[in-house]
Amino acid sequence: MGETMKALIVDDSPSSLAYHCALIDSMGLESVSAAGGREALERYQEQKFDFILLDVEMPSPDGYEVARRIRATESPDEWTPIIFLTGRTDEESLSKGIEAGGDDYLAKPVSELVLAAKMAALRRLNHIRSALVTTAGQLRDTNHLLWQANEKLKTIAAVDGLTGIANRRRLDEMLGREWGRAIREHTPLSVLMADVDFFKLYNDSYGHQAGDDCLRKISGALALAARRPGDLAARYGGEEFAIVLPNTPLEGARHVAQFALEKVLSLGIPHKASKVRDQVSISIGVASVCPDTAKCSCCADLVKMADRALYEAKERGRARVVWAESTPSETV
Ligand SMILES: [Mg+2]
Structure with missing residues (x-):
C-alpha cells in the first residue's frame, strides 16, 4: 500500500455512502465512491484500490456478487482487501461474506476507531502477503535455475568430454x-567393442593433441554407424569405443561393424607407426544375443563376449571385424 491509501466506497444508500467517504477523507485517505454494484465493478476495472468498503445489501449485483466478481478477475498475485459493510452481523451473513471473498465484516455505520484498527491490520496483512509473493517468486526463479543446472549436469554426466559422444x-x-x-x-541385442589400432604408437609419433583429434574423428565415424534411433555409440575409455544396437541380430550388427570400420578407414588419417596399414584403423568385436534365451546371464557377459571377439580381431591382424560364436572374419 502506497503513501496515501485509496479506498473504494460502495453503498446504495446516499447518506451511508457520504458518511463513509467523509470518514475515509478525514483519516487522510483518498476515497472513490460508487453508488451501486455495477458502478463499483466499473471503478474497480479502471483503477487500483488499497481496499474496498462494500455494502452487502444492494440491488443486484449485491455486495457478495461484487466481491465474487472482483476475486474472479484478480490475478493470483493481486489482492484487494474487501471489507463488507452491513446492517446484519449474524454468523451466517458473516460466513457468506468470507466465502464470497471478503476479508472482514463491519457493522454500519463504521466508527473511525474501528476503521483505523482495521487499516492497521490490513497493512500488516499486506506486508506479509507481499513478502510471501516475493518469496514465492524467488522460489520459482530458484527452482527454474536448479532445473536448468540439473539438465546441464545430466548432459555433462552423459557425454564424454573429449569426443562429445x-x-x-x-x-x-x-x-x-x-x-x-x-x-x-524377446528381441536380440548386439554390442560392438572397437579399439583404435596401435593408438599408443600414434600418440608417440604425432603427439597427444593429434591423438585427441584422431579420437574425435573416430567418434564421429562411429556415431555415423550408430545412426538409427535407439543405437548408441559411446567412448568406453581411452581409445576403446562401444556401440549398442537394440533389437539387432548378429547379421545386422556385423553390417554396422563393417560400415564403422569402412568409415574410419575412409577418414584417411595417416599413421606411419601402424604395423597393419599406413592409416588409422580400428578392430571391432561383435556379440549378439537374445537375452531371454541367452547363454549369458547379464549385459556384462555380452560386453565380455564382444571384448573377446575384439581380442581375436587384434590377434588375427587388426583392422577387421570379428564376431563371437563364429569363425570367419572380415578384412577390408
Ligand atoms: Mg444497502
Whole structure:
C-alpha cells in the first residue's frame, strides 16, 4: 500500500455512502465512491484500490456478487482487501461474506476507531502477503535455475568430454535398460567393442593433441554407424569405443561393424607407426544375443563376449571385424 491509501466506497444508500467517504477523507485517505454494484465493478476495472468498503445489501449485483466478481478477475498475485459493510452481523451473513471473498465484516455505520484498527491490520496483512509473493517468486526463479543446472549436469554426466559422444556411464545405463527391454520383448541385442589400432604408437609419433583429434574423428565415424534411433555409440575409455544396437541380430550388427570400420578407414588419417596399414584403423568385436534365451546371464557377459571377439580381431591382424560364436572374419 502506497503513501496515501485509496479506498473504494460502495453503498446504495446516499447518506451511508457520504458518511463513509467523509470518514475515509478525514483519516487522510483518498476515497472513490460508487453508488451501486455495477458502478463499483466499473471503478474497480479502471483503477487500483488499497481496499474496498462494500455494502452487502444492494440491488443486484449485491455486495457478495461484487466481491465474487472482483476475486474472479484478480490475478493470483493481486489482492484487494474487501471489507463488507452491513446492517446484519449474524454468523451466517458473516460466513457468506468470507466465502464470497471478503476479508472482514463491519457493522454500519463504521466508527473511525474501528476503521483505523482495521487499516492497521490490513497493512500488516499486506506486508506479509507481499513478502510471501516475493518469496514465492524467488522460489520459482530458484527452482527454474536448479532445473536448468540439473539438465546441464545430466548432459555433462552423459557425454564424454573429449569426443562429445556418450560416455561410459551413459553406455552402462543404456545397456542395462536395453537388456531389460530385450528380455521383455524377446528381441536380440548386439554390442560392438572397437579399439583404435596401435593408438599408443600414434600418440608417440604425432603427439597427444593429434591423438585427441584422431579420437574425435573416430567418434564421429562411429556415431555415423550408430545412426538409427535407439543405437548408441559411446567412448568406453581411452581409445576403446562401444556401440549398442537394440533389437539387432548378429547379421545386422556385423553390417554396422563393417560400415564403422569402412568409415574410419575412409577418414584417411595417416599413421606411419601402424604395423597393419599406413592409416588409422580400428578392430571391432561383435556379440549378439537374445537375452531371454541367452547363454549369458547379464549385459556384462555380452560386453565380455564382444571384448573377446575384439581380442581375436587384434590377434588375427587388426583392422577387421570379428564376431563371437563364429569363425570367419572380415578384412577390408
Ligand atoms: Mg444497502
